[in-house]
Amino acid sequence: MRALVTGATGFIGSHIADTLYRRGFDVRCTYRSSSNLRWLKDKPYELIETTLFDFESLSEAVKNVDYIFHSGGQIAARNYDEYLKANRDGSLNLFKAAIANAPALKRFVYISSQTVAGPSQSLSQPYKESDLCHPITVYAKSKREAEIELLKLQKELPLTIIRPSAVIGPRDTAILPLFNLGSKGILVLIGMGKKFLNLIHVKDLAESTVDAALSSNTTGNIYFIASEQPYSWNEIMDCIKKISKRKFSLKVKLPHFFVLSAAGAFQLYCKIINKVHPFNLDKGRDFIQKYWTCSVVQAKKDFGFCQKMSLEESLADTVNWYKENKWI
Ligand SMILES: NC(=O)c1ccc[n+]([C@@H]2O[C@H](COP(=O)([O-])OP(=O)(O)OC[C@H]3O[C@@H](n4cnc5c(N)ncnc54)[C@H](OP(=O)(O)O)[C@@H]3O)[C@@H](O)[C@H]2O)c1
Numbered sequence: 345m346r347a348l349v350t351g352a353t354g355f356i357g358s359h360i361a362d363t364l365y366r367r368g369f370d371v372r373c374t375y376r377s378s379s380n381l382r383w384l385k386d387k388p389y390e391l392i393e394t395t396l397f398d399f400e401s402l403s404e405a406v407k408n409v410d411y412i413f414h415s416g417g418q419i420a421a422r423n424y425d426e427y428l429k430a431n432r433d434g435s436l437n438l439f440k441a442a443i444a445n446a447p448a449l450k451r452f453v454y455i456s457s458q459t460v461a462g463p464s465q466s467l468s469q470p471y472k473e474s475d476l477c478h479p480i481t482v483y484a485k486s487k488r489e490a491e492i493e494l495l496k497l498q499k500e501l502p503l504t505i506i507r508p509s510a511v512i513g514p515r516d517t518a519i520l521p522l523f524n525l526g527s528k529g530i531l532v533l534i535g536m537g538k539k540f541l542n543l544i545h546v547k548d549l550a551e552s553t554v555d556a557a558l559s560s561n562t563t564g565n566i567y568f569i570a571s572e573q574p575y576s577w578n579e580i581m582d583c584i585k586k587i588s589k590r591k592f593s594l595k596v597k598l599p600h601f602f603v604l605s606a607a608g609a610f611q612l613y614c615k616i617i618n619k620v621h622p623f624n625l626d627k628g629r630d631f632i633q634k635y636w637t638c639s640v641v642q643a644k645k646d647f648g649f650c651q652k653m654s655l656e657e658s659l660a661d662t663v664n665w666y667k668e669n670k671w672i
């Protein structure tokens with residue numbers, strides 16, 4: 345069996361590639377001329393240089409593959425058009441290249457995001473896949489647009505959509521700043537009230553994404569992949585405190601207006617220096633929501649999803665990897 349992974353130069357895609365290889369697949373990965381190949385070098389993977397807009401090289405990349413795992417996606421952009429171009433139009437190009445050149449494809453797996461659903465209303469109402477989506481950021485809206493466009497074409501090729509919750513684990517740079525502060529004894533809480541979210545370790549996500557692709561029950565469906573229960577930020581920070589084994593630590597509660605002002609100011613600064621960064625006003629809006637919770641009941645029912653790593657194991661594995669690699 346041969347699988348193509350896009351976004352394999354990034355956090356989640358690199359773990360999907362490694363999982364596929366461990367499970368006996370021949371692995372082919374796409375990369376861009378600007379990509380850092382640090383997670384792929386010295387691995388027995390076939391590498392193909394392409395962008396999501398070069399139909400000719402995309403066509404070559406999808407030839408003779410049985411599965412496609414599309415994890416390549418823009419998580420930081422200047423505006424909605426840039427997000428749409430990469431996340432919706434790029435995904436559509438890859439899907440169309442597969443329709444034309446890989447007609448016997450067993451599954452196209454699109455890595456979407458829990459954020460397409462939007463925050464939930466209460467702790468007792470975690471988002472289900474059948475609920476209407478209310479994305480609150482331009483990033484999430486572009487990921488939802490990609491889902492809608494791919495679902496329109498699903499008669500042409502078998503499609504499965506995975507919506508991961510927040511993901512942690514080795515190689516992640518997005519949540520690194522929080523761990524960095526945590527390792528120094530500064531535990532950040534946002535707002536004055538409690539906040540809850542689902543988290544998943546990247547290895548659990550990669551394994552279950554491959555399980556979903558291999559299951560005959562999952563064609564045409566969308567699945568949240570997340571921890572089986574939500575965690576409070578307090579619980580997460582207490583766990584980081586325990587793992588970092590520091591005698592003294594300080595919990596810092598950042599008021600919402602501070603988070604939004606800092607995010608807005610940082611966005612303006614990035615605009616002035618012409619840089620894109622995932623921490624912006626939209627990310628600030630994400631941070632201040634009370635409930636980022638979703639249900640994994642459907643994934644359990646259809647392909648036996650099971651969270652293997654507890655919160656403490658997930659955080660400890662992440663912290664240990666950061667320490668071993670001198671990232672914190
Ligand atoms: N991390 C999370 O917590 C999380 C949660 C839910 C969903 N997701 C989704 O999971 C996917 C992977 O995220 P990640 O956390 O692994 O991010 P990441 O580490 O930033 O990796 C993103 C990957 O996508 C590629 N990419 C970015 N922009 C692209 C573009 N315009 N055209 C083609 N490839 C592009 C990157 O290639 P280069 O190396 O060349 O930049 C990289 O390989 C994304 O689609 C994201 O929406 C992530």
